[in-house]
Amino acid sequence: MASWNSTGIDEDQVLVEERRFARILTLNRPKQLNAISFTMVSRLLELFSSYETDPSVKLVVVKGKGRAFCAGGDVSAAAHAIKESEWRKGAYFFRKQYTLNYLLATSSKPQVSLLNGIVMGGGAGVSIHGRFRVATEKSIFAMPETSLGHFPDVGASYYLPRLRGFFGEYVGLTGARLDGAEMLACGLATHFVPSERLTQLEEALCRADTSQPSIISAIIDKFSRTPILHEQSAYNRLDVIDKCFSRRTVEDILAALEEEALKKKDDWIDSTIRDLKKASPTSLKISLRSIREGRLQDAGQCLIREYRMACHVMRGEVSEDFIEGCRALLLDKDRNPKWEPSKLELVTDAMVERYFSRIEDEEWEDLKLTARPNLPASATSKL
């Protein structure tokens, strides 16, 4: 298990290949599906910070070892820390992680992420903010936090509402899994490349002596294919998604879906309702508000808000659902979390409001992100 108070840098968790113009970073905890540890986040932050000011680095490729790109933040480490009442250590992890997300979202060096497998939670945070996201036939994307008593963070409240219509609300609230074709269709991926061509793509990228997004895009285009969106894809249900997930509250969203379900038998709607009913009611409510607020905020503002929310989640003073979610899904693995409050109607507006307020603790501070003025447009508008 990753240690929360480790300050040492274990270089093996991120492998670095130095090529003439490029750096290739490989997330290297394959047994844990490359779940992001404190060590990993610290190392990535150190590496990306140094690349930002190094003129010899033109682009950065990020990939994962084994069958996952990255299955999220190391939830088992989080669960153990919370159990020991060490929420501050969790908060410190979030500070580092969100600072990394911000650096990636505003980086002037193009990042090409090869998403050849599982991409969940924190894994999305280290890739979706980058300029190029390459999906393959093996990609599986999800933001599963509401089923864990958490909420889609790592800047998800910035990128989810920028997907077409209300698809982001659908993805963020239900934790729906998307394949590579769906990622490309909705814009989470910028390209789709068959996995067997990734090695050649990598070599071509390493020969590119440029940070010009248009040239890098053209290189990836040469290896790209147009994948087929399967008939049952959620992306073919945008009409229903927009109709239901545009509603003001989670209760209204569920009611709209249930109304649709009454009209005709529809397995997709039934499973969407089931997913929402399984999730933590508190998580659903704070997630919806977070995604809605993110529509009008930049990536930095989203991360600052998410930091407040994450600290509240870790402290558990409104609801202890995150501890319960970790217990049910990762520690005891009974997959039967007992949420408290147990129903949507028991989560009041005042309770939701608390997650968006400052933490009442003398030592606590809001996340501070260094303003990065004078960035080229290509560095700030990646979605």
Ligand SMILES: CC(C)(COP(=O)(O)OP(=O)(O)OC[C@H]1O[C@@H](n2cnc3c(N)ncnc32)[C@H](O)[C@@H]1OP(=O)(O)O)[C@@H](O)C(=O)NCCC(=O)NCCSC(=O)/C=C/c1ccc(O)cc1
């Ligand atoms: C669907 C998965 C991705 C694959 O399932 P599988 O193919 O049946 O594989 P396994 O579940 O057997 O996973 C292989 C190993 O990787 C481990 N693992 C697989 N994801 C993980 C993982 N995020 N962490 C820590 N071990 C893992 C998993 O526990 C297991 O370890 P072990 O039982 O020792 O063999 C499944 O592993 C899974 O649901 N993983 C969790 C996905 C997930 O919820 N991701 C996190 C989203 S939330 C997030 O990023 C926020 C994190 C957070 C961080 C800090 C905080 O303070 C607060 C929050």
